[in-house]
Amino acid sequence: MNDNAMPSTQSPVSDFAGLMARLKSSIPAHCILSKTEDTRPYECDGLSLYRTLPPVVVLPENEEQIIAVLQGCKAFNVPIVARGAGTGLSGGAMPHAQGILLGVAKLNRIKSIDLQSATAVVQPGVRNLAISEAAAAYGLYYAPDPSSQIACSIGGNVAENSGGVHCLKYGLTIHNVIRARVVTIDGAVVELGSDAPDSPGLDLLAVFIGSEGMLGIVTEVTVRLIPKPARARVIMASFASVETAGQAVTDVIAAGIIPAGLEMMDKRAVHMVEPFVKAGYDLDAAAILLCESDGTGEEVDDEITRMEAVFRKAGATRLQVSRSEQERLIFWAGRKNAFPAAGRVSPDYYCMDGTIPRRHLSRVLSAIEQMEDEYGLRCANVFHAGDGNLHPLIMFDSNLPAEVERAEKFGAAILELCVQVGGTVTGEHGVGIEKINQMCVQFTREELDAFAAVKTAFDPYGLLNPEKVIPTLARCAEYGKMHVHEGDIRFPELPRF
Amino acid sequence: MNDNAMPSTQSPVSDFAGLMARLKSSIPAHCILSKTEDTRPYECDGLSLYRTLPPVVVLPENEEQIIAVLQGCKAFNVPIVARGAGTGLSGGAMPHAQGILLGVAKLNRIKSIDLQSATAVVQPGVRNLAISEAAAAYGLYYAPDPSSQIACSIGGNVAENSGGVHCLKYGLTIHNVIRARVVTIDGAVVELGSDAPDSPGLDLLAVFIGSEGMLGIVTEVTVRLIPKPARARVIMASFASVETAGQAVTDVIAAGIIPAGLEMMDKRAVHMVEPFVKAGYDLDAAAILLCESDGTGEEVDDEITRMEAVFRKAGATRLQVSRSEQERLIFWAGRKNAFPAAGRVSPDYYCMDGTIPRRHLSRVLSAIEQMEDEYGLRCANVFHAGDGNLHPLIMFDSNLPAEVERAEKFGAAILELCVQVGGTVTGEHGVGIEKINQMCVQFTREELDAFAAVKTAFDPYGLLNPEKVIPTLARCAEYGKMHVHEGDIRFPELPRF
Known part of the structure; x- marks a missing residue:
């Protein structure tokens, strides 16, 4: 990964056909899907507003095959998007139109449960709830409980730093995962974190958790288990x-x-x-x-x-x-x-995910009520109140293009309001493709530069989940938004290009 | 910071005189120390085995001056080492012989305490205990309590991710700091983290906390306060x-x-x-x-x-x-x-800091007992037992060079034993200069590469606390140690150069 100090000498041209020829020699045929009827189910995640049909879906059965896919994608300059169970709500697993969709669903084995250290070692495709089910025999469970826990995978939880109703007391994924085994875009295997309370060196586990598929592919996770409360x-x-x-x-x-x-x-x-x-x-x-x-x-x-x-x-x-x-x-x-229930009273709903300081709760709710009139759409509000994490549910009809557009604008306005009062554009659902414009509102150019630099440190070729999470400065300029910082309006400097 | 994708076009030659001329125009004279009697107190931190007299100590009074120092160091290619209170135990604040020592002691103001969010905004030179003293009037306190808490600064705590006796329940610095304002080597100010439970984008706050002065200089910290238990x-x-x-x-x-x-x-x-x-x-x-x-x-x-x-x-x-x-x-x-007490029974003592899985406690203690004979030195053991964090105290006499050498070797042997049983070379004191060789034992080449890449993302010029924490591959080759991984011995590949 030291290559990041040098400009890439690779051709910027992708060779998809070359990649497929290579993959066919290293991945079993039944793990590669390319017919439209097979790839269609992968065209979106839980944010179904955004869809892209992936040209090829690869479902590896082991770490060696994941290494082969990553090395191949690097060699042939092909983008790669990872997917757990596809329950994410911000489009983080939305495929790339010229890339490989890499699903980890087949790596679904709980490798061990260790009672003495109260930990489990699991593969990324294991369902969140399956860990607690397996640990129940020992009176233990895995604490983070996203609403999708019956279906979502621990690999996806790591990518999104998932929380849940109980995260106020028991923390997010970052507080309950102590080690991740990760394959880099170069095909190298690195272990991040450890059993110790503080791993030596830089805390790359923390930066990996919640990195939404931009830094590498997780192949094994050690999670903390805790005793089930009586x-x-x-x-x-x-x-x-x-x-x-x-x-x-x-x-x-x-x-x-x-x-x-x-x-x-x-x-x-x-x-x-x-x-x-x-x-x-x-x-x-x-x-x-x-x-x-x-x-x-x-x-x-x-x-x-x-x-x-x-x-x-x-x-x-x-x-x-x-x-x-x-x-x-x-x-x-x-x-x-x-x-x-929202699905019962409205043809479609759009679940937002912002955070605010709790003291601004009533101010923000009043503003959302005014926006209901402005955008002509209803909005119900549920919150992780202890965390200040808002989930406004905007109700609309996806058969009416004008309503879709108003719902998107309504959502963006809510998120920007969250930033204005000192909050953030995402609490627990991630940025993905959904909130990428709002990142221009949340962060300064220097802060986005810092994200981009760390992304480049892991993925100098820009192949892992490209065009997600971190907006380019050109995108921010096009979006035309000012950076708003804890209630102050700062006018942005001119972008660099 | 996007420059990291390109090789530096700067001259690799430092111009210390040029830097000093520039600094004298932007920093008040009383903030610059260069006489030996003034700089001597800064020649080491709490790890007094290692000493380097800094040519110049700068003690800025505000963020603007810190920006000026960093921009100057970048322009004239001069290394920079940050220092809080100098109580660190791994030599993280040991000066560079050709660099600036930047002390943050004068930025010692508690800027605000907010009761509703139970947080305090403090400057980096504020003493750990001073936060709890100021919060006591409201029944609140700052939880992490390193032994040095009466003297150590929150800036140093952030650099080392400090813990303490109560960190099993209340966590390390990373769990109690929610936001840091940081100046990069380019002189840019970035805010990492937020009041929200999970900040959008990559978790750069987590990678910054515990980064031992390698990524930037912290100028302001928001800490979480908690109610004092009855x-x-x-x-x-x-x-x-x-x-x-x-x-x-x-x-x-x-x-x-x-x-x-x-x-x-x-x-x-x-x-x-x-x-x-x-x-x-x-x-x-x-x-x-x-x-x-x-x-x-x-x-x-x-x-x-x-x-x-x-x-x-x-x-x-x-x-x-x-x-x-x-x-x-x-x-x-x-x-x-x-x-x-160790100081009372021995002229000098060397406090080690490794972690081990608790199940190997007796095996490791027996091995340390055998090492006492092998190295001819006594060792007393105190532990943060709940965390598996060992603090062996090796007793020696620093007036006897042979004993100093044996103490260092004894310490290295203990740390390498920790790695062998699946532990780590540092629990809470950091790597600094002290454990840099043991990093070669703890991590694979690929893992050290990942650290180096992230370091380069923040500091492409390698000016922030150079030659600490992350060993070069040449250093590992010279140290001649094999990477040991959770009890398995792996023979290292040949280094790249």
């Missing part, structure tokens, strides 16, 4: 305004409590969900909070009592605590089914 | 063998308990410390554990009861629980004074 209970609290609900979130954290989950839904989201799941949500509330405690029985009862006191003091108009595991699951059912 | 109690447990003590550590974590601190001392360490601090340590024990719980009163009492049960079952020969804050501090006094 008990969990959830409080459902109603508030008469979004402000008071937001203040209650701040208060509970200020009280030294880190809830296992802390979610908010606004009135529109509650009204959308309740007829669907009949969870007993309070239709009169301006916002409801779901706040969970887990641990030993005594710990949970103690924490729930303290949480109740905080919410009561913050002005909760109704408080219910789950009295059984069944009731806990019913309380959560509404939140967990918000997306399907 | 109560803390510590168990002191004796064990008849290191094996049973090690098993007790595994058992307590397997029980789902994350102690606030979990430390082990071997018999030699206990016998070294007890006459000095008189903490009532058990002189008959082969090893003692100190295991702390913190939180609300009820939580702590419940957790202490569960910890006691685990230790009893694991075969503890004596158990004492602190009954007052005063007694808790006495129990800790022995551990916290292990280093001064």
